Amino acid sequence: MANILILSINPILADQWKTILSEEHKINIVDTINHAIGHIQMNPTDILIIDADAADFDTDTTALAQIQNTALKALIIGRDWPEDQQIHALISGFSGYCEYDAAADQLLKATNSLLKGDIWIQRHLVPKVIGHLIELTNAQTIQTEKTTPAHNNLQTLTHRELDVAKMIRAGESNKTIASLLNISERTVKAHLTSIFQKLEVQDRLHLAVLLKEIIQ
Incomplete structure (x- = not known):
């Protein structure tokens, strides 16, 4: 059982993801990047699930850099990110990307893949x-x-x-x-x-x- 932290500003969505993941893992939920950083500093955390709506990846660069500096495995859940943006996230230090529409079916599998040392992204993007x-x-x-x-x-x-x-x-x-x-x-x-x-x-x-x- 791993310690999973969900960062989301949508409590309904966060609860849905918690229900999916709590079958196998211990889950905590926060609603801001600063709260996420504070939780990570004070509590054992294995995986961070980031709701892209909770983090402006264009402007929250300092806070996101703090998360990246923890070397924590982080999975981004976003909406229709272009392939170049997904690739940039991976080379910037994040561990995977998943679409909102696929999260219900793929979230647990994606999380477990990260725990095993894999990345989570469309297979054809790996060579890129x-x-x-x-x-x-x-x-x-x-x-x-x-x-x-x-x-x-x-x-x-x-x-x-x-x-x-x-x-x-x-x-x-x-x-x-x-x-x-x-x-x-x-x-x-x-x-x-x-x-x-x-x-x-x-x-x-x-x-x-x-x-x-x-x-x-």
Whole structure:
């Protein structure tokens, strides 16, 4: 059971999301970004669900930056965000984006995916997110990454873990990886957990970016 914080100015919607998530997790609700920051500072919080109507992503830059600086996994729920805006949210440090209309069906699954170290975004956008992140990485940063423990620990991966890691780099889903390697999805998830720990990355997106740089 994880500690989930919902930030929303719509009490009816927040209660609906709480009902969905409380099947498996402990839920708290706040109605302003400042209240969210205060709660995060004082209470254990694993995931932040952000109602986009409760945060002006164009003007509340300072408050949103405070949330991003906590390194907390955050899922944005918005209305008809264009793909470029979704991609920008991911490369800015948020962990996923979900449409309001899909929240009733996808919210619990999206939250659990974030808890496992995944991101939540339309699958076809994943390569674009990775591409943007790599473009933002300058030569100095790349050189620095190549001397980090994450790079040095690449040799600690087992042969099968390396196979899984390379498929993550290619943007494959757990289901596809399981099929190609003739293993279960549960085994794929176990390999990913081990890979994240060994390479000191927080999710499959950062793993893919890292591997794009250090594996040719």
